[in-house]
Amino acid sequence: MQQPSSELHGPGHPEALSPAARMRQRRLSVLAQAPLPRMAALWRKTGLDPDIEILRGPENGLVALRGRIGGTGQPFQVGEASATRVTVRIIGGAVGHAMITGRDNARAQLAATLDALAEDPALTDRIEQEVIAPLEAEAAARDAALGAEVAATRVNFFTLVRGDD
Template structure:
């Protein structure tokens, strides 16, 4: 189930949620910030490209109000990469846009996170700080948005 090639979570096991969270944080992180955090770790594994980087279009579906009927909103570019590091772990990445360098780095970090020897370093020095940064930015946007909120109400006249 947790072979070095697939790691935890490939079949929806215990590590699936952690891996999904990690890949989401890495894919959404600004490329420059991701690269800075990567360089700070000092890690430099042997890497074999198994697939990609490949850039293409993916369909984007949406719902009005988040609950309406789904509809085709359009297409967006995405880049995917699959790598294998020297210890045998396979990492995957799919990111929005055409940044092949960032996609490859996300896949390498994913593979290293599957290696028990590096999992804690990846979490503590890359993923957790990037996630905290994203949450802080989201909180700032929420605060700015809340400041512009307008509450509408209806007054009832006494003529019934």
């Protein structure tokens, strides 16, 4: 199954980044695609509920979406998507960012909080194992289920044999 979340093509290509930056890139990408109820449930299970200070936002805005001519050529603007960004700081701790499509402020704020928590070296692995990895697995399972439904609509051609000669 293809996983667009792990195939990043823009500047900051995974190979050019430090392992910590790569991990954060993956974390933010997984959080951006996670449904709020699941993100919230996994977060509550960690028992981590830090006091946070909101440094920016949550702010709703637009991201201009680009495609490429013919899929591979020069970029052009397809349109815009609504987006929400928020930056939080854990009191006495790290800063976390979130930028997600849509206008769900609560989801953006929780994503930024989880990012900030994971920026604490003592918690990085826990957030990864208890929140990010399960969310990623669930996203992969959703894609696999969709892929299976689509696969059932694949056309299998067969040749008709005429019986009259």
